[in-house]
Amino acid sequence: MDQRAKEDPRVIELQDVAYSYGGAELFAGLTLSLAAGSFQFLTGPSGAGKTTLLRLCYGDLRATAGRVNLFGADAQAMTRDDVAMARRRIGVVHQDCQFLDHLPLADNIALPLQVAGRSMEAQGNLDDLLAWVGLTAQAAQLPPQLSGGERQRAALARAVITSPDVIIADEPTGNVDWEMSQRLLTLLVELNRMGKTVLIATHDMNLIRAAKAQVSASVLRLKDGRLQAGAAL
Amino acid sequence: MTGRVDPRDLAIRALGAVQRAAALLVGDPQADRTVPPTGYTARLTVFTAGAMAFLAVFAIALSLATGRLADRWSAELARTATLRISAPVDQADAQVRSALTVLEQTPGIASARALTDDETRVLLEPWFGPDLPLDALAIPQLIEIVEDADGYDATGLRARLAAEVPGAVLDDHTRWRDPLVAAANRLRALGWTALLLIGAATAAMITLAAQSALTANAQVIRVMRLVGARDAYIARAFVRRFTLRAGAGALAGTAAGMLAVALMPGGDDATGFLTDLGFQGAGWLWPLLVPPLAAIVAFVATRSAALRTLRTEA
Ligand SMILES: Nc1ncnc2c1ncn2[C@@H]1O[C@H](COP(=O)(O)OP(=O)(O)O)[C@@H](O)[C@H]1O
Ligand SMILES: [Mg+2]
Numbered sequence: 001m002d003q004r005a006k007e008d009p010r011v012i013e014l015q016d017v018a019y020s021y022g023g024a025e026l027f028a029g030l031t032l033s034l035a036a037g038s039f040q041f042l043t044g045p046s047g048a049g050k051t052t053l054l055r056l057c058y059g060d061l062r063a064t065a066g067r068v069n070l071f072g073a074d075a076q077a078m079t080r081d082d083v084a085m086a087r088r089r090i091g092v093v094h095q096d097c098q099f100l101d102h103l104p105l106a107d108n109i110a111l112p113l114q115v116a117g118r119s120m121e122a123q124g125n126l127d128d129l130l131a132w133v134g135l136t137a138q139a140a141q142l143p144p145q146l147s148g149g150e151r152q153r154a155a156l157a158r159a160v161i162t163s164p165d166v167i168i169a170d171e172p173t174g175n176v177d178w179e180m181s182q183r184l185l186t187l188l189v190e191l192n193r194m195g196k197t198v199l200i201a202t203h204d205m206n207l208i209r210a211a212k213a214q215v216s217a218s219v220l221r222l223k224d225g226r227l228q229a230g231a232a233l
Numbered sequence: 234m235t236g237r238v239d240p241r242d243l244a245i246r247a248l249g250a251v252q253r254a255a256a257l258l259v260g261d262p263q264a265d266r267t268v269p270p271t272g273y274t275a276r277l278t279v280f281t282a283g284a285m286a287f288l289a290v291f292a293i294a295l296s297l298a299t300g301r302l303a304d305r306w307s308a309e310l311a312r313t314a315t316l317r318i319s320a321p322v323d324q325a326d327a328q329v330r331s332a333l334t335v336l337e338q339t340p341g342i343a344s345a346r347a348l349t350d351d352e353t354r355v356l357l358e359p360w361f362g363p364d365l366p367l368d369a370l371a372i373p374q375l376i377e378i379v380e381d382a383d384g385y386d387a388t389g390l391r392a393r394l395a396a397e398v399p400g401a402v403l404d405d406h407t408r409w410r411d412p413l414v415a416a417a418n419r420l421r422a423l424g425w426t427a428l429l430l431i432g433a434a435t436a437a438m439i440t441l442a443a444q445s446a447l448t449a450n451a452q453v454i455r456v457m458r459l460v461g462a463r464d465a466y467i468a469r470a471f472v473r474r475f476t477l478r479a480g481a482g483a484l485a486g487t488a489a490g491m492l493a494v495a496l497m498p499g500g501d502d503a504t505g506f507l508t509d510l511g512f513q514g515a516g517w518l519w520p521l522l523v524p525p526l527a528a529i530v531a532f533v534a535t536r537s538a539a540l541r542t543l544r545t546e547a
Contacts (some may be wrong), residue, residue: 060458080544081463088461098456102269114264115462158460 009036010069011166011197012057012090017066019052026052027225028065034166034199039192039215041208042201044222050201051095053222054170057199058090059083071165088116091159093169097151099143106130106139109158116162125161133157133187148175156187166197173207181207189214267457268450268470274442275478281442282482282527283489285435289428290490290520296424297519298510303417306410313406314387316345316376320400329374332398336378339393341385348375373400435479435527436534443475443535447542454543468539472532479531483524491520 010033018028026049034040034057042050055061056068059075068075070086078086091112099108107114109129110122130136133153138146146154152172159167167188173181185207192198192215202208211217221228316336320328329347336345348356350367353375357365387405394401447454450471457467494511512519 081465084458084461084463087459092459094459098452098459100267100269100453100456103266107266111267111456112460114267115457115460115466162461 010034011036011071012199013067013069014053014056014063015067015069017056017063017068019049019056019061019064021052025064025225027222027227030066030225030227032057032220032227034197036165036197037192037195039189039198039211039217040200041211041217041219042199042222043203043205043208043219046203048222049225050222051170054092054168054199054201058092058168059086088112088162089164090166090168091162091164093152093155093159093167093172095170095174097143097155099151099154101143103142104140105135105143105146105154108143109154109161112158112162118162122161129157129161134183149177149180152176152184153180156184160191160196164196166199167191169198169200171202172200173202173204178206182210185211185214264466264470265473267467268446268453268474271446271449274446274449275474278439278442278475278478278531279482279485281438282435282479282531283486285431285438286483286486286523286527287490287493289431289523290487290494292424292427292431293519293523294494294510294512296421296428297512297516299417299420299424301513303414303421306417307414312380314378314380315404315406316378316394317373317402317404318376318398318400319371319373319402322371324400325374328398328400329376332376332394332401335390335393335397336376339385339390341381341383342378343381344379346377348377432526432530436530439475439479439531439534440538443471443538444542446471446475447539464540464543467543468536471539472535475535476528476532480524480528483527487520487523490523491517494520 012032012034014030014032017030017032019026030053032053042053044050052061056063057070059068059070059078062068062076070078071089073082073086075083075086099105100111103111106126110119110126113119113122113125127136130139133156135150135154135157138150138154143151143154152175156169156172159169169188172184172188176184181204188198188200189211200211208217208219218229316332318325318328318332333345333347336342353372354363354365354367356375357372387403391403394403454467491512497511
């Protein structure tokens with residue numbers, strides 16, 4: 001799979017994809033291609049289906065029609081284990097962070113390494129990463145004891161600890177102030193410079209503007225079930 | 234996929250299963266911690282497994298004891314019969330002598346022996362107490378008959394006795410032996426059925442407990458999935474926990490059950506069924522199978538519940 005991913009520059013591809021949660025289709029005929037090393041924003045009004053689209057991209061949902069390719073493999077044909085393996089190459093910052101509330105922050109951040117059987121790599125990585133997101137002092141705290149911004153930084157740290165090929169972040173600056181959102185953006189830009197593919201869902205136009213000043217980011221806009229490229233700012 | 238089963242493939246899979254079971258026991262303490270401790274279901278599982286193991290020990294004891302009883306009754310009683318002679322005191326000795334002569338001449342009878350007064354007294358002791366004045370009572374004289382392997386013709390013998398020894402009554406025990414042996418066999422079958430039901434009930438209760446633990450930990454499962462955990466990894470934390478709890482509970486229950494059986498009031502063979510309800514010799518090894526079996530039941534029940542839940546949850 002590694003080999004194929006290197007040959008294929010498109011790490012995640014959606015072709016003519018439709019999705020419905022059981023009722024009417026949220027979107028249909030949607031096509032999206034995530035090129036390796038690209039930096040993309042997904043924007044659109046609340047309820048447009050951004051989160052749903054991201055979940056299709058990391059195999060959490062299966063398209064009701066169309067084709068989804070993850071690292072060159074047909075997502076519809078993947079077993080549950082295959083999806084889990086693909087998930088290890090995609091760092092996800094979930095909209096509501098999603099931690100194990102009974103475990104200290106450090107263990108939560110190291111969780112992706114642990115489930116991949118790579119716990120050995122954790123310690124060195126973890127200390128660097130905690131310092132990088134400014135959470136060294138909070139390492140032993142439980143997630144519910146943290147502020148919204150701290151949780152989002154922790155979620156980002158967890159998403160990147162395995163050094164995944166792709167980082168998908170859903171409203172990563174949703175409940176942080178401007179200064180903190182700039183710090184998170186800087187982290188994501190830094191990761192993109194290291195070669196990671198980045199996809200961020202946000203409705204924060206200021207964030208997009210700030211990003212465009214640092215990297216060549218493209219913007220996709222999801223509205224009324226359609227995806228428009230190159231939304232004007 | 235050819236649909237054919239390759240024995241090598243089977244062997245590899247069996248080896249894999251053994252390895253997984255070993256890994257389960259050794260455990261990954263990190264993986265365990267991903268599921269928060271649940272005191273209530275934990276205690277319920279331990280208690281259930283303990284209570285079931287306690288019952289299982291008694292079911293095993295019952296099955297083994299009734300098995301022994303059935304074997305003994307059918308083996309011992311099948312080869313013996315009793316001849317009872319009730320005759321006026323002055324004719325008694327003569328009738329016993331002619332009865333013995335008839336019996337000696339009957340093909341299929343290995344031996345026949347008149348019980349002494351002392352033996353008769355011992356037989357009657359449970360009813361009349363010791364020091365029974367036999368002379369003062371008109372107690373029938375008993376003759377113990379032992380058949381040989383081929384057996385004798387009871388109808389022919391009765392006809393001959395009726396003619397030659399008027400006071401003789403032949404009791405070949407079939408009248409009460411057959412229903413007793415049948416009852417003992419039925420009791421043994423019931424014991425094994427009870428064991429199966431105990432196993433099934435344990436599996437059902439552990440499945441329910443595991444299911445409730447899985448439901449309570451839906452958020453944990455979501456997070457584990459998000460970070461790329463495979464179903465088997467997520468299931469392992471639950472499976473290990475329930476297997477160890479069930480094993481520990483069953484160990485305690487088995488110990489208590491064995492102790493209770495060991496403390497049953499003893500008796501000699503003659504006192505019969507109730508005091509016989511226990512383990513003898515190597516029979517004590519049987520209940521030791523209960524804890525590992527409980528652990529296996531818990532392992533299978535939790536694993537299938539976990540994998541099923543994980544699969545159906547989209
Ligand atoms: N699990 C779900 N079941 C049913 N409907 C859902 C579910 N998740 C989201 N939706 C609906 O799908 C639509 C799009 O939701 P979402 O993808 O979260 O949009 P966005 O992230 O753009 O705000 C919304 O109308 C929402 O109510
Ligand atoms: Mg959303």
